[in-house]
Amino acid sequence: MPDTPFPRSAQDAHPTSVAPFAALDPQVVLDTLWHAGFHPDGRLLQLNSYENRVWQVHLDEGEVVVVKFYRPERWSDAQLREEHRFALALAAEEVPVVPPLVLPAEDAAAGVCRDGQQGTLGHVQLPEGPSWRFAVSRRRAGRPPDLEDERTLAWTGRLLARLHRVGAREPFQHRPRLTVQTLGTAARQALLDQGLVRPELDAGWLRASQAALEAAQAVFDEVSSASGGLRQLRLHGDCHPGNVLWREEGEQAGPHFVDLDDCLTGPAIQDLWMLLPGDRDSAGTALDRLVEAYQSVRDLDLTELRLIEPLRTLRMLHHSAWIARRWHDPAFPRAFPWFGSPGYWAQQATELWEQVERMAP
Template identity: 55%
Template structure:
């Protein structure tokens, strides 16, 4: 597990100071399962967010691609919170990477930690029942994708069946996380679901793949009076455009069709949308379900995860997963979402 115990308050303040900023001694740890994130108050009255990356999750190259994407978006006036360029106070205290330098590494109590620092930005959840909000979100994502389409990732993951489905399945089976009495049903249902996912992707054919936010659910979008913004691109990946749209939908198919209609009214002002991708919504939802279970399994040695997800690994959890995958099999057999 990560040696997060080394991230004591004084260590976090030392890391921020080493990166050229002046903490006033106050900090607040923010909710984050994957990384460790701290709100740090500075002597000039401003506030920044220091993000310490989970060891072994991303390579330096993958993190730097995330940073470069955020900086490109910010340069195009797309409202994202990009990492700050860091100027070390002592050249020997930390090492920096990136152009500009945005990724720092420091050794704390013998443990190496990589981190970045960003301005603090707050917001509230978007009102997804308001058609005007959905159109605004569509414009925001259209602009984000227009920048995302300008070039590609070389190091970050691609959202496909192999990576998010088959590899996740293998990790779960290899880790012995599924109770023996639940294993046969889950494995056979998962195999059937992945087969259906592959069939739908094959039937849709080749679609454009571009740089995405990757995890664009409502909790990752913050709304202010001036509109939406995002503070984290930690799950940025390459994939079809619809991946950043479908998690904003909810309800019955007719309701989702109406919501997508509003989103695309805004989206298409900045980016074309291939309607064939609508058939990928349920397959992508299926991959997300399997990948989420594998994510929990991979993090189980981190004490934060058993405390936050005590139901994981129980017979009830895997019975529920099997039922939900069966529902996905039925959903993937239905005609794709129809726009009006």
Template identity: 50%
Template sequence: MTASPPSPDLPYAGLTPHAVLDALDAAGLRGDGRILQLNSYENRVFQVHLEESLDPQAAPPAVVVAKFYRAGRWSDAQILEEHAFARELAEAEVPAVAPLALHAPPEAPTALTLQGRPPTLATLEHWRFAVSPRCGGRSPELEDPSVLEWIGRFLGRLHTVGARRPFAQRLTLDGSAAARTSVQWLIDSDRLPPDALHGWHDTCLRALDAVDTRLRRHGPLELLRLHGDCHVGNLLWTSAGPHFVDLDDAVNGPAVQDLWMLLGGDRQEMQAQLGALLDGYETIREFDRRELTLIEPLRTLRLIQHSAWIARRWDDPAFPIAFPSFESPSYWSQQTTLLREQIAAMEDEPLVA
């Protein structure tokens, strides 16, 4: 592996399959040469088949998933909090995928460092990575109320663990401040087409004012550790039920943040879905129904932050390919329309279940 750090424009340019296998080998996980890159924009994630161990009792899984973290996004302490939360969930028999404990072999390069208790975060030169067992599954059938109830029970168990203590290092989702910073960054970045800038900016500020109004009406939030990015793409289903992957966006926040992204369709459909989720959730843990007024504010914050996320990653060659319309006036016109719809939605009556 090269010792030169990757350029901001090509953050993963040096992360070849050979580099991935060398990194895992340094941490005592020898691949057999079979490697597959998995879908991920923010980090780089690989499925790697390992050679058989001479000691079956100490052998790692036959197939692992290695995640190489994007430089500059999270600190080591924030990543380790994510890992500790995942392992705490696993110890409580909540079906979440936790990172493996890593052990440097005697021949490991001196440049390798391991962090965590147990060690779960490896750094080799400029690459930081973690390794977890491969856990397969399929997309859940969210149109089935019994599936939603099962997911609700799972989330109730996850939140029971999450409520034990807050994150000390990771972000807290409790207002519009972060989104306002993102809006100003976008304005200063000159990413927006000039003819779309004023309308989008004005609508953003009105939407964020509406978010703050809703939050003030709600009053103090009960914050707990959350998955944070709880959508169907991060949920895998097996015959044993659901399990979540990718706690990369774990935050402190209100419980409803882990519920609303599983809802879809028209208002009647979303109310039915929400009812099934809460039927399961409330068999495990009490849910404050006042938090239903936060669904549209949280959706608004995510909408704004998503545009800022794309803009901040635009120099990564993967992003122009994935979001080809991002620099066009039509994209920003659509975003402005969506934000206006969110302003109206925040004035409507909230969902009930």
């Protein structure tokens, strides 16, 4: 048996034999869609997704849909309904997103039920026990956006401003709120509680992560004070280039946002900074173009630009905790075999100290 980077306490807390999607095979996918009122012709393709399970399915009438099975116990029904309502509100304002479809039918005898409010959230219960929530949307083809192109960057910035105009109209009641505590402190504590960081070996990461959180909170406090309180609105939440599709032709040409799975409440800059290139020299020019385009549609509090490095820091900590929380899913040890090793924490510590420097006044 290969060595594991985790101490035994972490393995016991998250046994790798527990697989939340183990029973979700192609036949279950096809049966679920059939009983939800769709008519698959048998052709399906599993799409890449760590967090959920996503399938592309061809229907008898020639249409192609995408069905997403949500990871159990991650979101409540109320939180998923808010995601769907947000997507539908954006689509109603002609913001190019991919909203969920109303499920045409339900078959309680087959274990497939439709949510009673919007009809976009489905539940499937297998006879042997496992159950999932699911949603269906039309397939939207496209390619990753070329964010080094000024036209593409400007178009995307204007579209984000339109998304945020809708997001600012009403608050989320159930989705998370982006703070240093929720995205960073809680992530660090989760890693400590699971025994994944050992003080005798990983003291450098412990010091670096604590210093980074303190620096991030100081910047959040500084920006909040300067602007009279951070403006909070509904956000995409995970607006990296992989969640933007670019279409070349027709009425639907241009960028389209997909996957609102991580939508939350927070400052507008959260949806802009992840579109910037990794090269910091290029990022400054790209940021100028993106902000200029955004402000042609909606005002942006420029003091929020100071939050970019704190938000990058919080995402680093959150990513480590995300892998740890999912380690019981067999897909994660295969995808991140180096996770949890002393070398991993040493590298993370180095990057966090760099972030502390970047956040300095």
